[in-house]
Amino acid sequence: MKKTFKIYAVIFIVVMLILALLEVNKKETTSWRKNFDINEKSPFGLFVFNNEAKDLFKNNLSKTEQAPYDYYGQRKKNLHNIIVIEKDLDKQSWMKILDQVSDGSDAMIIVSHVPKNIEDTIGYHSSDISFAEENVLKLTDTKYQNDFIKLDKFPSGRGFSFIKPKVDVLGKTVEKNNSDQVNFIKTSFGKGTIYVHSEPLFLTNYYLLKPGSLKYAQDVFSYLQDRETIWFVENDTKVSRFFMRFVLSNPALKYAWWIFLGGLMLFIFFNAKRKQRIVPVLEPLRNTSVDFVKSIGNLYLQEGNFHDMMAKKAQYFLNRIRMDLLIDTQHLDGEFANKLHLKTGKPIEMIDEAITLMRKGQDPYASVMKEDLVRMNKLLDEILR
Structure with missing residues (x-):
């Protein structure tokens, strides 16, 4: 703000100095105006x-x-x-x-x-x-x-x-x-x-x-x-021989001149006061965890290792069950299915199907297809919702 105000002030002072120098250095010209002024040495003065x-x-x-x-x-x-x-x-x-x-x-x-x-x-x-x-x-x-x-x-x-x-x-x-x-x-x-x-x-x-x-x-x-x-x-x-004498000698022009100067000073003052530096745009920190997960997911998808992905998904699901629902996941039997049914309110048929797919993913000799991974992923997300 202060820097901008100083720039405007310097420009204004320079302009006034230039006008003053032009007035001082200009050649005297003969005025043939009929002024009849007792102090005027022009041709038609007294x-x-x-x-x-x-x-x-x-x-x-x-x-x-x-x-x-x-x-x-x-x-x-x-x-x-x-x-x-x-x-x-x-x-x-x-x-x-x-x-x-x-x-x-x-x-x-x-x-x-x-x-x-x-x-x-x-x-x-x-x-x-x-x-x-x-x-x-x-x-x-x-x-x-x-x-x-x-x-x-x-x-x-x-x-x-x-x-x-x-x-x-x-x-x-x-x-x-x-x-x-x-x-x-x-x-x-x-x-x-x-x-x-x-x-x-x-x-x-x-x-x-x-x-x-x-x-x-x-x-x-x-x-x-x-x-x-x-x-x-x-x-x-x-x-007066001031270069503004004609303007200042006429009331209407004089008031217009002072209003112009006052308006100019107000413009400079308020413009310098209210104008601020451009606020730089700060990019929010990116969630690299999501990018990491996406990268890992793309890697598994490209390699086509559906069996390993089913095993990890099952492991992640069972860990959530232990931590959030406090259910023992050591044996994926009927008792586990019944407890999960009671605490989640999901149909027992959905839970039994999910357990079957998780066992398949945990069995290293089982044959797993892409459709099995998609189905298990959908069921587990539905149970935890």
């Missing part, structure tokens, strides 16, 4: 913007991982700026942001998708406005006309398909084979202002590291007032 944000907002920027609903539910804030960059928020959080804007704060929302009811409240409808592989983002203000950014890697093509009156257009998407489409708007909401930009890619590492691209980002945020700014980020912790 690592560069996160490092430049303090200077951009003159060290008046605060980041929080809390949802707006929880953040504003725990504290009251003076008028401030709000930044949301490609972050999934629930309806209650969006309403908290609108409440803050209504009181006089400003919000810069840079996302590709906003819930429909929030769009209706602000006064626009968003959709896919471009399917080109390349486009250019420009601002409409003349003082920023020389500042633009070219999107040549996976632009989302999002923009505004409908804008209500009193909504100002601040930026557009420019294409070669299409008319300009709105991607940056401004609208008043209560005492504050809401800015919505539909293409968050311009803040990612890939584009900010291009010459001149940072100026476009500075122009976009220049619309915000110079005051305290709250940035609602997705996560401010280092992303």
